[in-house]
């Protein structure tokens with residue numbers, strides 16, 4: 600059974616979280632959460648989102664939703680803020696009484712993100728800065744963490760966040776799969792039979808050879824070559840690939 604990953608975009612609606620000029624933490628968190636949801640489509644996991652729009656949801660309701668759904672992992676996405684404009688880096692918070700497994704999972708995720716955005720690794724932290732625990736860690740009953748992706752109060756961290764958003768999302772997607780015991784699979788690009796990342800006449804030739812039984816394709820190659828998704832690779836698939844390689848819609 601595939602594992603369940605709960606993605607919680609922090610804040611929302613009338614609760615923007617930290618703000619820097621027009622920039623709201625709630626928007627930044629949602630932007631990333633939506634990318635993450637998209638990346639995890641087609642992977643071996645189920646995903647549930649606390650919100651996909653700019654709405655305010657009680658922390659209790661987010662946690663109850665994840666508990667009821669039976670999530671295997673809960674990640675709350677946030678951005679940090681400080682009165683010091685030079686404060687920088689990524690950090691991750693876990694429950695004050697978290698066990699070593701929860702801690703190891705959080706470290707795995709944080710390390711992957713720091714590698715992707717190049718920001719300072721501020722470490723895995725237990726509890727919360729000024730009270731005992733973040734609600735998302737306290738009221739969820741599965742492994743959970745709250746990640747702070749750079750400081751919204753730091754212009755340079757914001758630049759990194761915008762420029763590296765795709766890389767951060769990919770690092771989160773891969774590490775989330777890893778912490779639930781699944782593995783990232785490169786998504787299949789339709790038409791890219793040889794798996795070199797682009798669709799060219801060479802892919803069409805391979806499809807044609809497969810259709811004429813001159814070549815045997817792997818499952819991944821068949822998935823890429825079978826343009827009309829009828830379960831087999833035929834000359835008409837090869838023609839579709841050729842058209843795609845030539846940019847014909």
Ligand SMILES: [Zn+2]
Nearest residue numbers: 609616677678
């Ligand atoms: Zn926050």
